[in-house]
Amino acid sequence: MSEVNLESRPILARHVRLQMDAARETAVLLYPEGVLELNPTAHEIVQRCDGQTSVAGLIAALAAEYEASPEELRDDVLDCVARLHARNFLVFAP
């Protein structure tokens, strides 16, 4: 399995859909026979995963949005993408 790095360009796997759960006002990933509730940070990351933007690009975008330094966000974003990749929710564009 390929490992995540700053050049990886994640995108939701074909069987996964991002949606708002109206009942709980949270974002969820839906997949066959399952639901994963996303925390607000994971939601911010996942909604930017378009298969074009690299992990470095995601970090830069989030840093700009929240006026934080990219260094502070780096490990959290890498970790979140790696965890969603390990569970097959995110794949990396070739």
Next chain:
Amino acid sequence: MKYRPYALLAEVTYRCPLHCPYCSNPTKAPAGAELETADWVRVLREAAALGVLQVGFSGGEPLQRPDLDRLIAAAREAGLYTNLITSGVGLDARRARELGAAGLDSAQLSFQADEAALADGVAGTPAHVRKLAAAAAIRDAGIAFSANVVLHRGNLSRLREIIAFVLELGAERLELANTQYYGWAYLNRAQLLPTREQVAQAARVAAEEKERLAGRLEIFYVLPDYYEDRPKPCMNGWGQRYLTVNPVGEVLPCPTASSIPGLRFDDVRNRSLAWIWQESESFNRFRGTEWMPEPCQSCPRREIDFGGCRCQAALVAGDAAKTDPVCALSPDHERIETAIAAINNETDFAITACVPRK
């Protein structure tokens, strides 16, 4: 609302061109006409309003309904994730494109085995070659593709070949589901039940292959509960996360609940889904832990496995309100041991000795 449903199983018809001896249809179908398109559209909207996020279109064979694309479109419009649970018979390229255009997120295609002779024997009809065509149609329509294989004595020893076959087909996910012994499968238990050695070997193969194929094929292995010493957390608790609407409009807490004697089910044509979920006798009958007998009542696992499966308790122990007899702590556990002993380590499988689904 204390309990909120997450997933709806929409059994849109009992009709099916296959005759598998472990069919999940009831052995005696309830009387009544199939729900109309408009009924289903309303049910799907009501389900979404209740908090449901997912719908599985199942049956029988859901492709037998000519309005399936309209039901999928209605589900997507209501914001539901849509999964088609199908034998693939009737799914050509044109139909797959139609269902994809209607918004189908995912298709779960069943296979009986990795090769036609065994598969067609189990299905009671030459379906295997049509399933190969259905797999191509799903892939070409850009629909996420899962495969499902029900495992039993006749195919469990071919698990490695089955996994290789599914990988070759291009599926992204594979559910390997050991037979659950209700309904037709219970009638055919003496033929379908694998031996302890077969089960141990299959668990090793599944674990090895899951690791070897990580990132290429996602494998889910559903354990055979007869060989476990604690029961499965059936439906994640009665009336806690799931509801099923059957072809004639009855709402069930689990797909096989109609096999429980004395339970009556409300009809979506007479009551709202919200009322049935929250207020009906059937959904409240085994909710929570108060209904539990010993040894469940004082068991530290009572909110982990919820006492196991009510249908299995009814079928094997003769009372749906007893502990699932699969549990080694159940006073009726011996009945499971007896069923296992009765197959006498037989590994030969004779499909001709099975009662085919009628």
